Each structure stands twice: as C-alpha cells, then as structure tokens.
Amino acid sequence: LKRRMKNIRLSSQRVYETGRTLQKMARELEGLFIPAHVFTPFKSLYGRGVQKSLAEVLDPEKIDAIELGLSSDTHMADNVKELHRYTYLTNSDSHSLLKIGREYQKIKLKDVNFQEFAFSLRGQGGRGIVANYGMDPRLGKYYRTVCQSCFRPAPFEAQHCPVCHSPRIVNGVYDRIQQLKSERTERPKRPPYIYQVPLEYIPGLGKKTRERLLLKFGTEMNVIHHASYEQLLGVVSEKIAASIIAMRNGKVAIDAGGGGKYGRVIE
Numbered sequence: 001l002k003r004r005m006k007n008i009r010l011s012s013q014r015v016y017e018t019g020r021t022l023q024k025m026a027r028e029l030e031g032l033f034i035p036a037h038v039f040t041p042f043k044s045l046y047g048r049g050v051q052k053s054l055a056e057v058l059d060p061e062k063i064d065a066i067e068l069g070l071s072s073d074t075h076m077a078d079n080v081k082e083l084h085r086y087t088y089l090t091n092s093d094s095h096s097l098l099k100i101g102r103e104y105q106k107i108k109l110k111d112v113n114f115q116e117f118a119f120s121l122r123g124q125g126g127r128g129i130v131a132n133y134g135m136d137p138r139l140g141k142y143y144r145t146v147c148q149s150c151f152r153p154a155p156f157e158a159q160h161c162p163v164c165h166s167p168r169i170v171n172g173v174y175d176r177i178q179q180l181k182s183e184r185t186e187r188p189k190r191p192p193y194i195y196q197v198p199l200e201y202i203p204g205l206g207k208k209t210r211e212r213l214l215l216k217f218g219t220e221m222n223v224i225h226h227a228s229y230e231q232l233l234g235v236v237s238e239k240i241a242a243s244i245i246a247m248r249n250g251k252v253a254i255d256a257g258g259g260g261k262y263g264r265v266i267e
Helices: 020-027 045-049 114-122 173-180 205-218 219-226 229-231 239-246
Strands: 103-108 127-135 193-196 253-255 264-267
Touching: 045 173, 103 114, 114 127, 193 219, 205 219, 205 229, 219 239, 229 239
Parallel strands: 127 193
Antiparallel strands: 103 127, 253 264
C-alpha cells in the first residue's frame, strides 16, 4: 500500500484506493475487514462515505464485522437494517493511556489467537461476542448536530447555525442514523450492551483520586463495574462513591456532546 499512502508507518492515514480493492487485498492476505467508527462525520462510512447504503462503496459479502464508534450503540445501529447481518464491535482508539479501553467487548474463544478471533466474529462453534462495553453515546463528540462555532444545537444538514449564523455545522450520529433508519423490522438478537462512564468524566474525581482507585482495584474496569459502595468508601468520599454507583446503574444526567466536543456528566 505504500504507493497509495503518504506515510505507511503512521496510523489513521488516508489510503488512495477503493474500498472494494482493500477488501480484496484483505481476503487475499487472510485478514479481516472491519469498518470502524462507521457513523461519525467527516471520514467514516456512513458519515461521509455513502448516501444511503454501504454497498455503494463496499462489497457487503466481504465485511467481517462493524465497529460502532463512541457516539452510537447496538440499539442505535440496529435502526439500519443492512447492518443486522454483522457482528458489532466496540473498540476504543488509542489517543492516550486514559482513552485505551474506554470501549471494548468480552469475547468467548477456545484459545487466544487470530483465527479464534475470526471464528468469534462468525459465531462459529460456540464462540462469539458475549457483551459489548461502551460509553453512553451521548458522551461521544459527535452525538448530536451542533454548530462548531458556538456549540449550540442545529438542525440536521443545516447550512448555517440558527443562532450565530456560522456555516460550521457538524452533523450528529443520532441524526444521521434517524436519516438512515429502516422501516420497523424484527431486530437480531444481540449480546448485551453495557454502558460505562470513564472515571475522568465523573465531576469532582481528579487525577490523584483516580490513581488511588487504580492502586486499590487494579483497573478502571474493576472500579466502574465491580467495586462495591463499601469498598469504594475505603478510598474515596461518600459523594464520589455514590457517583460511581449511580453511573453504574445508569442514573446520571448527561449533557450530550456534538461538534467535536465530548458530552459531560451533570452534577
């Protein structure tokens, strides 16, 4: 691919090649082809790549799974009927240490290797995705359509902001999915989608407190999903412990993100 890329050693580089050609190359090399962050604006499959259907640019038979991105979840994606046939992945990108693992999935395998992973995407021999763990989509940077100048909500596909009149409108994932939404059909059975709010989003929980929690419980996943209220009280205040439990139970208020700005938990 080096003749089709400016720098083959950097991640997230644009490849000057058709999607179908890349799919063919992946198959020839016995690889997997998984479109990622498929609804986000600018460069994604549904955000910019197609008008209505992925078949406009890709061979539907050569897609091994779909990665949903921060601003969508299983329920939202299943509004698009053509995605019902695919396994969903929830994979965080690796911008920084704090961001790694903020979305992931639990997978049932017989061994830890590439072939087993491929089998799991196809649901072969009892393998498969057991659960998806992802941020509440409202915390994503592109959940709603927003003016990127004043960050006020804007109508989907508006030419100018109704408040400041800026042309810098960024279409949101929620609104794009509503545009792509199929007529109501029976949805496929999916693994549970378990919402999580990274510790950095919890108001009042700073760096030192997070470090104490990690020292005590090992991983952020243990803090978010497993540590009891009583165990948390051994490390943090009652207010922070209550916030973590409320977050775990889906009882936090969220100001939705958009326009490249993350959503936030409201105190």
